[in-house]
Amino acid sequence: MNRPFARLAMLAACAATVLAVAPALAADSYPDRPIRLIVPFAPGGSVDIAGRLITDAWGKQLGQPVVADNRAGASGNIGMDQVAKAKPDGYTLAINNVALAVNPALFAKLPFDTAKDFVSVGTMGTSQHVLVVTNSLPAKNVKELVALAKAQPGKLSFGSAGSGSTFHMAAELFKSESGADILHVPYKGGGPALVDTIAGQVQMSFPVLSAALPQVQAGKLRALAVTGPKRSPLMPDIPTMAEAGLPRYAFETWFIVSAPAGTPKDVLAKLNQTLNAALAQPELKARLLKEGFEPLTMSPAQADAMLRKEMVRWSAQIKQAGITPE
Missing domain, CATH: 3.40.190.150 (Bordetella uptake gene, domain 1)
Structure with a gap:
């Protein structure tokens, strides 16, 4: 092989080596910002x-x-x-x-x-959610709530953080498993939905535990059941939906x-x-x-x-x- 071709071959080999190690070098330096x-x-x-x-x-x-x-x-x-x-x-x-x-x-x-x-x-x-109701609602447990909702189809309402939110889906699963007809009232966030549940503008909501806990502890809302497969250490006295009468319900x-x-x-x-x-x-x-x-x-x-x-x-x-x- 003459010198010009040998030199080109060496350059090509070097270039291939650089290209081969470049991704590895990039990965090693990630992240750099x-x-x-x-x-x-x-x-x-x-x-x-x-x-x-x-x-x-x-x-x-x-x-x-x-x-x-x-x-x-x-x-x-x-x-x-x-x-x-x-x-x-x-x-x-x-x-x-x-x-x-x-x-x-x-x-x-x-x-x-x-x-x-x-x-x-x-x-x-x-994270689990929790079914909370306004204090003025006479239902003291899930079975009483379902009975009340069935006696007044479409009269009770639940607030959510918006269509498709986890609040909404937890409630839709509740409706499906209980057969209760409850009206959906979507809000622009979980906070406003919780505020209106406290005020009684809607009768119930399904907030995450961390949002509901201070309100429940302060006596502003009543918790009826958590949505997960086991009780929460944050609310050990509150039953799961399965324990409360909906054996197939589980949502996290x-x-x-x-x-x-x-x-x-x-x-x-x-x-x-x-x-x-x-x-x-x-x-x-x-x-x-x-x-x-x-x-x-x-x-x-x-x-x-x-x-x-x-x-x-x-x-x-x-x-x-x-x-x-x-």
Whole structure:
């Protein structure tokens, strides 16, 4: 081989080596700047609380700040659309809950494809909801509430944080399992729904435990049942729905972290490993439990599978409830 060709061959080999190691070098240096965690709901709700609880511990594991950024609107769709259209480099993520699985069936048209435009980073935890009623309501337990609702079809109402919210879905499942006809009154957030339940503008609501606990402890609301499969240590005297007379009822909100589709697998792996490591920290676990969250860790593949299973489940639930897509 003459010298010019030999030199070209050497240059080509060097270039190939550089290209081969470049992705590894990029992965090793990730992240080199703050990560934006979009919260697609207003401040103060369960998703916002969940996101802000994990940012500090997660950022320490990553070596870069994780900054929560509220982008509320359209039952979480506005914030999720920003993530779907973001560069898939691991610097724009989202935290969401059951609404991510509900919205494809609840909205006739979304600006993104939930199954195709996102990839899961992992999960953060679960949280129970609790059925609370206004103090003026004569029902003292779930059986009495169901009997009262059946005696007055469509007269009792429940407040929710909006169509498709976890408040809403918990109530729709209650209606389905109990056969009670209860009117849905959607609000622009869980806070206003809870305020109107206290005032008696609506007779009941299904807030997350952390939101309801102070009001129940203050005697402003009466808790009838928690929605999960077991009693909550935050409300040990309150029965589960199954114990209260609805044996098939079980509902928990889960929290999932998503990235734009196309995010490199090694970046996803690092995000997942550091998220799970943060959730294993005793200090964070204690804070989560105090706020009514049960830590839950999954791999990206497990979280993806859970999301798809939940999309099927809630699509069937919405059809059964006769809810028309918006």
